[in-house]
Amino acid sequence: MLEIKLIHCPIDFSEFSVRAYRHALSLAEHYRSKLVVQHVVEVWRHPSASFAVTASLYDEYCRSLRGSGTEQLQEFVRNHTHNEVQPELVVDEGMAPDSILSLAQAQKSDLIVMGTHGRRGFDRLMLGSATDRVMRRAPCPVMAVREPTHDSIAAGQERHYLHHLDRILACTDFSEDSDLALTYAISAAAEYDAELTLLHVLEDVQSPAKTEAAIAAATEQLDKLIPPETRKTLKIKTVACIGKPYREIIRIAAEAQIDLVTMGVRGRGALDLAVFGSTTYRVMQLGPCPVLAAHV
Numbered sequence: 001m002l003e004i005k006l007i008h009c010p011i012d013f014s015e016f017s018v019r020a021y022r023h024a025l026s027l028a029e030h031y032r033s034k035l036v037v038q039h040v041v042e043v044w045r046h047p048s049a050s051f052a053v054t055a056s057l058y059d060e061y062c063r064s065l066r067g068s069g070t071e072q073l074q075e076f077v078r079n080h081t082h083n084e085v086q087p088e089l090v091v092d093e094g095m096a097p098d099s100i101l102s103l104a105q106a107q108k109s110d111l112i113v114m115g116t117h118g119r120r121g122f123d124r125l126m127l128g129s130a131t132d133r134v135m136r137r138a139p140c141p142v143m144a145v146r147e148p149t150h151d152s153i154a155a156g157q158e159r160h161y162l163h164h165l166d167r168i169l170a171c172t173d174f175s176e177d178s179d180l181a182l183t184y185a186i187s188a189a190a191e192y193d194a195e196l197t198l199l200h201v202l203e204d205v206q207s208p209a210k211t212e213a214a215i216a217a218a219t220e221q222l223d224k225l226i227p228p229e230t231r232k233t234l235k236i237k238t239v240a241c242i243g244k245p246y247r248e249i250i251r252i253a254a255e256a257q258i259d260l261v262t263m264g265v266r267g268r269g270a271l272d273l274a275v276f277g278s279t280t281y282r283v284m285q286l287g288p289c290p291v292l293a294a295h296v
Helices: 015-031 047-051 055-080 096-107 123-128 130-137 176-192 208-224 227-234 245-255 269-277 281-286
Strands: 004-009 034-040 089-095 111-115 142-145 168-172 195-202 233-242 260-264 291-293
Touching: 004 096, 015 034, 015 055, 015 111, 015 142, 015 176, 034 096, 055 089, 089 096, 096 111, 096 130, 111 130, 130 142, 130 281, 142 195, 168 176, 168 245, 176 195, 176 260, 176 291, 195 208, 195 245, 195 269, 195 281, 208 233, 233 245, 245 260, 245 281, 260 281, 281 291
Parallel strands: 004 034, 004 111, 034 089, 111 142, 168 195, 168 260, 195 233, 260 291
Antiparallel strands: 142 291
16 A cells, blocks of 8 residues: 655645645545645745845845745644644745745655646646646646535534545556556555546547447456456446546546546646646546546
8 A cells, every 4th residue: 555654735825725735634634644835935926026126125025925925824724724733834935836846856745735726718728737737747646626516525524624535536548657546546445445436538439330349448458457456355346438538537527426536647748738738637627526646
């Protein structure tokens, strides 16, 4: 079973950060992990910094921003921490994705938990998001948390935000990246005694006559991914279907009230992915539950 010793949760004080922080707290409590909460002060977002006419005035302004960021982070943690986990607080200055990745590398994070705004449109696909850039380059899996459409908080534990994983959906395209994501899915399913569904979506079936054979072949390939010992100990099933991958993943996740989707993500930053988005990024934007993304 995989160990999660250190969880890293970047915070920008938005409502999406609150949801991500609650998930990070719940995971840290369950795994008895260290939780590091980071806020990045991005000076470029403050136009008044340009009025600092000397280097000393600019440095003073940046120190003021960092001090304000520290106070906000302390208040955020006080307002949203209701369990025994006492996070370590880190405030950095720079570009958010770079600072997040640098800290994750330095502290050897096992998991990054981030909020994602879920906005759509050409501007978001063209420019990407901090979550997207971190997801592609992080040295560990990234859990992207958006507003849930169903309640995964354990009954009677609302105050402690204990998110119990009952149903996990592991998506695979049979690549190395999705094999790694499946490893995390199997580990989480064992940890939480969750039902695990292994899914592959076929997109290019040329004719209806070939549909049945294609689904049978994909199902057989899915079965081969499940270690024999895992099949004996976990509640696991396989699903192969045809359609647009991100649409089918979102549909199945919503219908089955999935609590966590695991997916592989390619680490490259190709122009086509930057402009049109990847399957993983679209599921993160539009899906009904958190997405755990991993890459080799």
